[in-house]
Amino acid sequence: MRHVLVVGGGILGLATARELVGRDHLVTLLEKEATWAAHQTGHNSNVVHAGLYYAPGSFKARMSVAGNRSMVEFARAHGVPVDVCGKLVVATDQSELPALAVLAERAAANGVPAKVISAAHAREYEPEVSCVAALRVESTGVIDFHRVCLALVELLTDAGADLRLRTPVLGIRPGRRGGVEVATGSEVLRADALVNCAGLHCDRIARMAGLEPQAKIVPFRGEYYELRPDRAHLVRGLIYPVPDASLPFLGVHLTRMLDGTVHAGPNAVLALRREGYRWRDLSPSDLAETARFPGTWRLAKKYAYPIGLEEVRRSLSKRRFAASLAKLVPAVGEADIVRSGSGVRAQALLPDGSLVQDFLIETAPNQVHVLNAPSPAATCALEIAKHVADEVWASTD
Incomplete structure (x- = not known):
């Protein structure tokens, strides 16, 4: 049984912590703010994306399609409001039709249920819309991602995870007997592995841990x-x-x-x-x-x-x-x-x-760093968590 320290209390950090607990790891989760999901997760559009925009075979494409299903299933299983209402991507003039066709091809390649429809058909869904054609995407939905986070917190609490708000990470170094040591200001925590899901500060946490990531968060x-x-x-x-x-x-x-x-x-x-x-x-x-x-x-x-x-x-x-x-x-x-x-x-x-167009995850001995996870990461959170948990196993001494 490994002790894993997760940095970041947004949806991705919480989902990763839950996945690790489910694999019988001891988990400590550190969040510098006073509430969960205080930044990207708590300020997004609450859309469950379908996966039609992303390059076939990419992390985003694969994880969006799988994440769309798993996120909706999680919400329904845990009483989180969700509505799979579908959406329209609309070409407002003839010049956009080739790009709309490419998008339809990409949706098909990614396994996303979508079809090009006429302007008249589009107005059956949205009477006020202006378009010459549209792509109807059936699996897009809306959800309350903050409520998803609260459900994850409840599951983690029931499972005995150590969840700490108001706990910023101030220093990281290799442990004297392996693993990692993390200074929080009030104490030094020791763990077998570190997972960085720090979102807007993920590159800083990575540098603190001794990595020099090529990408910088802007x-x-x-x-x-x-x-x-x-x-x-x-x-x-x-x-x-x-x-x-x-x-x-x-x-x-x-x-x-x-x-x-x-x-x-x-x-x-x-x-x-x-x-x-x-x-x-x-x-x-x-x-x-x-x-x-x-x-x-x-x-x-x-x-x-x-x-x-x-x-x-x-x-x-x-x-x-x-x-x-x-x-x-x-x-x-x-x-x-x-x-x-x-x-x-x-x-x-x-x-x-x-x-950086795709999700970016880098590893080092006893460390996994999620260094690019903007939208649709909330949709994909449960799937990214599985991948990160696999990487924790592979990277730990």
């Missing part, structure tokens, strides 16, 4: 609006644009949540701190770290104009944000939306300026 903020209650009827389910294949972001979309509210977004702008949920959330040290990384400037050279500039304009202008939504649902106007929350995506970036 935080991108996604901002949401919400349709006014009297306009929520304009959207029945989920409406997405045809995404830009060169970007990891899916574009501004409309999502009817479990409570009947309709969220719109997110956009994507560089966050000025790792946990920067507003423009005024600025960390000079975080910003300097991002600026010193050569990949940041190479990324900016590729995307700052016009893509990045337009995202910033949309962030600052409600009118522009509403105009993006009106491409999908013309009845949505500036007066119909109100600001909602925001989230920060922990996006791994390489020195050449390329965004």
